[in-house]
Amino acid sequence: MAFQGKKLINDPNDVVTEYIEGLVETYPGLQYLDGFPEVKIVLRADISSASYDKVAVICGGGSGHEPAHSGFVGDGMLTAAVCGDVFASPPVDSILSGIRAVTGSKGCLLIVTNYTGDRLNFGLATEQAKSEGYNIETVIVGDDCALPPQRGLPGRRGLAGTILVNKVAGAAAAAGLSLADVAAEAKHASELVGTMGVALSVCTRPGQVTSDRLGPGKMELGLGIHGEPGAAVVDLQPVDAVLSHILKQILSKETNYVPISSGNRVVLMVNGLGSTPIMELMIAAGKAVTKLQLEHGLAVERVYTGSFMTSLDMAGFSVSIMRADQAILQRLDAQTMAPCWPIGVSGKLAPTKIPVPVPAHTTKSDEALTRPKELSVEGHILEAAIEAAAKAVIDLKDTLNELDGKVGDGDCGSTMFRGATTILEDMRSYYPLNDAAETINEIGASVRRVMGGTSGIIYDIFCKAAYANLKESSQPVTSQKWPDALEASIAAVSKYGGARAGYRTLLDALIPASAVLQERLNAGDDPCTAFLLSSEAALSGADSTQHMQAQAGRSTYVSVDILASVPDPGAMAAAAWYRAAALAVESKYKGL
Numbered sequence: 001m002a003f004q005g006k007k008l009i010n011d012p013n014d015v016v017t018e019y020i021e022g023l024v025e026t027y028p029g030l031q032y033l034d035g036f037p038e039v040k041i042v043l044r045a046d047i048s049s050a051s052y053d054k055v056a057v058i059c060g061g062g063s064g065h066e067p068a069h070s071g072f073v074g075d076g077m078l079t080a081a082v083c084g085d086v087f088a089s090p091p092v093d094s095i096l097s098g099i100r101a102v103t104g105s106k107g108c109l110l111i112v113t114n115y116t117g118d119r120l121n122f123g124l125a126t127e128q129a130k131s132e133g134y135n136i137e138t139v140i141v142g143d144d145c146a147l148p149p150q151r152g153l154p155g156r157r158g159l160a161g162t163i164l165v166n167k168v169a170g171a172a173a174a175a176g177l178s179l180a181d182v183a184a185e186a187k188h189a190s191e192l193v194g195t196m197g198v199a200l201s202v203c204t205r206p207g208q209v210t211s212d213r214l215g216p217g218k219m220e221l222g223l224g225i226h227g228e229p230g231a232a233v234v235d236l237q238p239v240d241a242v243l244s245h246i247l248k249q250i251l252s253k254e255t256n257y258v259p260i261s262s263g264n265r266v267v268l269m270v271n272g273l274g275s276t277p278i279m280e281l282m283i284a285a286g287k288a289v290t291k292l293q294l295e296h297g298l299a300v301e302r303v304y305t306g307s308f309m310t311s312l313d314m315a316g317f318s319v320s321i322m323r324a325d326q327a328i329l330q331r332l333d334a335q336t337m338a339p340c341w342p343i344g345v346s347g348k349l350a351p352t353k354i355p356v357p358v359p360a361h362t363t364k365s366d367e368a369l370t371r372p373k374e375l376s377v378e379g380h381i382l383e384a385a386i387e388a389a390a391k392a393v394i395d396l397k398d399t400l401n402e403l404d405g406k407v408g409d410g411d412c413g414s415t416m417f418r419g420a421t422t423i424l425e426d427m428r429s430y431y432p433l434n435d436a437a438e439t440i441n442e443i444g445a446s447v448r449r450v451m452g453g454t455s456g457i458i459y460d461i462f463c464k465a466a467y468a469n470l471k472e473s474s475q476p477v478t479s480q481k482w483p484d485a486l487e488a489s490i491a492a493v494s495k496y497g498g499a500r501a502g503y504r505t506l507l508d509a510l511i512p513a514s515a516v517l518q519e520r521l522n523a524g525d526d527p528c529t530a531f532l533l534s535s536e537a538a539l540s541g542a543d544s545t546q547h548m549q550a551q552a553g554r555s556t557y558v559s560v561d562i563l564a565s566v567p568d569p570g571a572m573a574a575a576a577w578y579r580a581a582a583l584a585v586e587s588k589y590k591g592l
């Protein structure tokens with residue numbers, strides 16, 4: 001059964017006008033012509049055609065590509081944007097209204113994306129405006145590099161490269177150039193830019209059913225931005241491979257779409273198509289820069305990453321590359337009030353990375369620590385306990401993530417895994433295992449370096465408190481000292497984290513364990529037996545969290561019903577490492 005695509009809208013017919021209303025409320029520098037629903041023009045709020053003494057620059061086309069083009073209206077970029085209905089060119093009368101609203105004595109440049117509807121509507125509007133006495137020039141942008149040449153009448157499509165053309169033209173106009181010169185710069189810019197995209201999903205028009213054209217595990221290369229099929233459907237690949245393909249295609253000498261060759265200076269635009277996370281766009285941007293530099297010998301002067309010309313809610317991105325000499329860079333760097341042009345992308349690039357500052361005073365951890373050549377008996381036991389504990393956590397990664405997926409954010413296993421693997425590595429290379437207190441301190445340092453998350457800081461506090469306790473006396477750490485250290489750690493975690501017994505946290509495994517440990521030692525059990533018995537208390541304590549209401553951590557946001565279906569992942573992890581350590585210590589003692 002087909003369902004309408006989910007959208008947070010009202011009537012699908014009103015999406016463009018309601019978008020414009022929200023846009024001008026958001027950006028006080030913008031206003032719109034009061035001609036809804038036919039006339040949908042966004043224009044600068046600070047000018048009027050009667051007194052405007054610069055060339056007006058107008059771009060427009062079907063809606064559904066926001067922020068293009070209305071988000072690029074502002075001093076230094078577009079003077080007005082003409083909005084059509086979703087994916088439909090605006091009609092002639094609407095375009096004419098825009099021209100009349102902003103064109104002063106210096107005339108108007110229309111920047112038109114190369115689609116039949118846009119060419120015809122903007123073309124006819126141009127003729128009509130000229131007959132009314134307006135001075136008008138038109139530049140058509142067709143930057144698509146996905147399709148082979150000679151595709152019949154329509155030619156190459158206008159894609160995100162149009163935004164760069166808009167910026168060049170807008171800056172030229174703001175600099176006071178004549179219409180002929182502004183048009184010449186815009187035309188030149190349009191000939192220097194090439195674009196190609198990749199899509200992971202098909203966009204959904206408001207009020208319509210989402211197409212299932214693109215199956216799972218597939219992506220489209222060389223897509224259009226109106227839901228039309230891409231040039232090729234291929235298996236999903238890592239973004240590195242996708243970028244290599246796209247960059248080769250844009251810079252192909254065979255099609256010769258853009259006059260860019262090794263040694264040229266270029267700017268890069270990575271344009272999200274509507275529902276691509278910023279994280280993925282930035283990954284693409286970083287990789288594209290490296291590839292352009294190393295594989296194509298190009299100097300990347302500026303990088304624009306974000307959503308500039310979208311296709312409703314399509315997942316994917318397009319890449320545009322524009323050759324950029326000093327004159328183009330000057331136009332791209334020029335100041336603009338257009339709200340959606342990325343600020344801060346101008347001038348010379350700073351080095352991409354600088355060293356992490358180191359603390360002025362070195363701590364013990366910074367000194368050259370080494371693993372002892374010979375391990376003492378206690379060192380061997382400590383090593384076995386740490387190794388078993390870490391491995392138990394590593395083995396539980398998926399289970400913990402699954403539990404945390406139900407009551408938290410699904411990363412508890414991964415966070416603990418990071419800590420455990422690092423502890424194992426660091427232990428092998430430098431933990432001073434013959435000194436238990438210093439080893440616990442180093443475990444804390446490993447945890448602090450890599451874990452993050454709530455459990456990361458909790459275990460950091462835990463280790464610090466244990467270290468301080470074990471260091472209180474200068475005597476070597478004996479088995480009698482561990483229970484006090486555990487108690488001190490629990491007290492510190494409780495003090496800083498605010499949780500107590502019954503709050504459904506890892507303390508619900510450790511508090512009963514600590515209590516049983518003290519109890520058994522007071523009753524005269526040998527430390528090994530006491531440790532083992534206390535680990536059983538840890539396990540049952542962890543299990544009991546299933547019946548607890550959460551009073552700490554992310555689980556507090558989760559309903560009682562869901563909480564009742566699983567135990568707390570942090571408590572399960574704590575019980576697992578504690579139990580594994582106890583078993584390892586027991587087996588070491590038996591072997592002595």
Ligand SMILES: Nc1ncnc2c1ncn2[C@@H]1O[C@H](COP(=O)(O)OP(=O)(O)OP(=O)(O)O)[C@@H](O)[C@H]1O
Nearest residue numbers: 412415453454455497499505506552553569570571
């Ligand atoms: N205040 C607290 N005191 C002690 N333990 C806590 C506290 N809050 C949460 N926890 C424990 O931390 C575990 C979750 O650890 P995890 O690292 O997955 O945290 P998180 O909430 O996902 O945090 P982040 O978003 O920072 O990753 C919980 O299962 C619980 O046992």
